Amino acid sequence: MKSALAQVRTYERSVRLLMVNQFTINLGFYMLMPYLAAHLSGTLGLAGWVVGLVLGVRNFSQQGMFLVGGTLADRFGYKPLIVAGCVLRTAGFATLGLVDSLVALIAASAATGLAGALFNPAVRAYLAADAGERRVEAFALFNVFYQAGILLGPLVGMVLTGVDFRITCLVAAGIFALLSVVQIRALPTRRADHPKDEEEQDREGVLTQWRGIIANRPFLLFSGAMIGCYVLSFQVYLALPLEVRRVGGDGQFGTAAVAMLFAVSGLSTIVGQTRVTAWCKARYQAGQALARGLAAMGLAFVPLLTAAALPVPESGAGLWLLAAVPPALAALLLAVGTMIAYPFEMDTIVRLSGDRLVATHYGLYNTICGIGITLGNLLTGAALDAAREAGMPALPWISLCVLGFGCAAALYGLHRTGRLATPAADPRPVAA
DSSP states (O other), X not given: OHHHHHHHTTSOHHHHHHHHHHHHHHHHHHHHHHHHHHIIIIXXXXXXXXXXXXXXXXXXXXXXXXXHHHHHHHHHOHHHHHHHHHHHHHHHHHHHHHOOOHHHHHHHHHHHHHHHHHHHHHHHHHHHXXXXXXXXXXXXXXXXXXXXXXXXXXXXXXXXXXXXXXXXXXXXXXXHHHHXXXXXXXXXXXXXXXXXXXXXHHHSOHHHHHHHHHTOHHHHHHHHHHHHHHHHHGGGTTHHHHHHHHHHOSSHHHHHHHHHHHHHHHHHHHHHHHHHHHHHXXXXXXXXXXXXXXXXXXXXXHHHHHHHTSOOOSSSHHHHHHHHHHHHHHHHHHHHHHHHHHHHHHHHHHHHTTTSSHHHHHHHHHHHHHHHHHHHHHHHHHHHHHHHHHTOTTHHHHHHHHHHHHHHHHHHHHXXXXXXXXXXXXXXXXXX
């Protein structure tokens, strides 16, 4: 961690601030969101379908508006969208803690999702622009701060929610309010480096720009191949906890083992991300690193596949080991695969954009992957149900292994055919 902090100090102020901002954003978000469902169903007594509706509105408003948020960032500059997103999330989080009517809760949930759609593409495009030739290393450090916020947020939220969930909401809102002020005062205004490109983008209509991006076939192929990365990494929150509880039960042991999954994932990234990135950059091209990262994520489910062939002990240390160790190994390998892929993934998006409309490309990429996560989780859930009903516990792990290796092969194919290289010319639509 000390070496990572030393690296951070070598970047200019804007890059350092964006990394601290991302840590703070995740700290505020994850201190609240893991406990929102319990507040809605328990404290407010809402029905399960209503809880699902409120949470679903947040996810839909974020995933569905990423493209719009990226487009606005390219048109009006990165800083205004980052600040607007933080201000909107301040209002949304405060409202979640202060209201109990369904309409207000849905509005607040939509606001928190829209906030993410506004600042996420802008932050990544800003970071890519100011990091310059050191983009890969900058995104590796960015992921360290990102994971640190995810790791610390739920712990802070657990303490605050133990007192009152409203306090959690107000503290999270206060964090985003402070973050808004800091960015207004300290974050430099940032737009494209090329004034001619700015003028051309201002003259172009939004639909024309979107058509140009959709015509960028290598970018779309890359986005589709990377869906598997997000589906697989999300299993730390879906399939792995369910497997822990299936084998180990829902008691204190199950809760502790699930917490260990998150700790393994977050701590391994904080400790190892910069070293893994430096090692990979010295040996592989971006496409090779991406393929190896996805292959590692496919391998992550081999320990669970092996454990599925073993008899489950009725009790004792054997049961605990079988419930905890294979999922923990899977979480570790998923983290390693993400560490390998993530910095090169972010860099590849910039290169495939031709360094033009970068935030819009990030926005569309996030939307595509968000849709993929939703469909992937539905299919994973169906595989888990089918495995339980048919008495075939290996079925979901085989499916996830195949997904990882298939996406790795697709990425390697894109690399070998030169589709992940920087385009010779910008993918701009030709005027009629």
